[in-house]
Amino acid sequence: MLKKLFFKHLSVFAQNFHSSYLMLPLNEPHGFVDSGLATFSKYKVNESIRVRYPVDESFPTKFFDLDRCFLVSKLPVENGKDLVIINSHMSAFDEGGLVREKQLELLNSFIGAEYQKGNYVIVGGDFNHDIAGMIDGFESQQNIPDWVFPLNEKNLAEGFSIVKAENYKTVATYRSTDIPYTKGVNYIAILDGFIISNNIEAIAENIDADFKFSDHNPVLLRFRLK
Secondary structure, eight states: OOHHEEEEEEEEEEEEEEEEEEETTTTTTOOEEEEEEEEEEEEEEOOEEEOOOOOOSSTTTTHHOOOOOOEEEEEEEETEEEEEEEEEEEOOGGGGGEEEEEEHHHHHHHHHHHHHHTOEEEEEEOOEEOOOOOOTTTTSSSOTTOOOOOOOGGGTTTOOOOOOTTTTOOSSSOOOOOOOOOTSSSSSOEEEEEEEETEEEEEEEOOTTSSSSSSBBBEEEEEEEE
């Protein structure tokens, strides 16, 4: 469906979950699942690679969690460098945050190496961390989940920063899924957005779709290469 809508765009897909028949939840099983990360571009992409994140290998988590990864797309820039677009989806529900710590270490190592080459780097996606200092910043009748960890610039590779949306105090990007959505009742937070290298200027906006289509709201980034 997306390919038909963006038929003039190049598309890249990295699979992160495949199941011939997922038996969960037991009262209404998902059935066949084939999902992943997709990047669409109207500009030339020289190279795309899928990088596997470390995941929880314990039983039974290994069989029901996503095969977490990030999708790297490199677009050539006129000055001979690359614009490196990274589409990422990090783990959630990691007790103690140990797996996500390893994932962040891998991501930092990768983006740090690209930045050292003089490339421009943008990481976008669901970080499953609070990236705006708003863990308890929104009205809610639910407790803060124990899996929500903060992510700030001291956790990032040198030369990188988090783009905090201009409307981050009023529009969240994630809502809890353990109960049906009711505004002001569900726990909400900002887990989605962008990390950029310091050779990029950017502004972001959290799009208030009131979680109509998903348990996440979109985030729009406008940027300029320095």
